[in-house]
């Protein structure tokens with residue numbers, strides 16, 4: 080079944096417009112390109128309303144598109160049938176309908192719909208719901224429901240798994256064990272397309288990160304390289320007579336040595352810090368928000384001005 084050699088997901092020029100002549104139209108997705116290789120974990124980041132869910136739901140075959148070429152496991156999701164659907168797993172943003180069924184009943188009934196499903200008990204244990212196996216699904220907490228969503232998404236042993244903000248509502252411990260679970264799925268050969276608002280989640284899991292803004296991809300790269308080397312230049316900061324000064328330099332040691340020499344022997348440089356922009360800082364600057372440490376900066380000057 081594996082379409083080795085071709086990409087698991089290939090999207091070119093995807094467009095989706097919402098609205099009507101009375102209320103006006105809005106391009107939610109405005110010419111988006113996206114590739115996911117087999118076995119890769121790709122995280123799609125972007126602010127609220129950027130078009131992430133619209134894109135993912137088009138790839139899942141749940142929404143129509145207005146334009147563009149889309150191939151998911153070699154097929155057009157708008158036309159693919161049941162055999163294709165059995166090869167993908169979906170964890171959508173909104174929890175599914177909950178009922179009088181217990182967790183194990185729900186996972187078993189979903190597993191029965193797939194030809195190569197995983198063992199339901201093992202999946203329930205893997206998402207940390209072992210103790211809730213016999214509990215009714217409608218009595219679960221928000222975080223437990225989300226774990227059930229994840230269990231239902233992976234029990235069919237999908238080749239390609241879509242995770243739309245999968246850890247919303249998880250406590251930090253549950254998030255960490257979820258990361259282990261996703262890493263294990265990748266090690267099993269599962270391809271994963273993930274949307275998330277958690278930058279640490281993207282940094283932890285993704286081989287590649289895409290930043291979407293206003294319906295297009297504005298940057299992509301590994302979590303370490305996103306934004307290019309210039310975006311990761313360290314920042315030396317210090318207080319200078321009540322004014323916060325900063326210097327972006329790839330030679331922070333030299334900058335600190337200069338400050339120490341200027342302060343004189345045994346003197347402290349007030350408020351001295353050296354920070355390297357994190358993935359979150361780079362992301363915020365890509366989407367047009369100012370990273371946290373820059374907002375605390377009254378004055379910025381470069382090497383020449385220092």
Ligand SMILES: Nc1ncnc2c1ncn2[C@@H]1O[C@H](COP(=O)(O)OP(=O)(O)OP(=O)(O)O)[C@@H](O)[C@H]1O
Pocket residue numbers: 097098105107125126127128129130131132133134
């Ligand atoms: N069914 C719909 N009808 C009309 N407009 C919609 C519909 N779904 C989404 N939109 C609009 O399209 C844009 C993109 O929405 P989308 O849900 O794809 O963004 P997102 O990046 O997933 O956001 P979030 O991070 O909040 O989930 C938004 O302006 C949204 O209001």
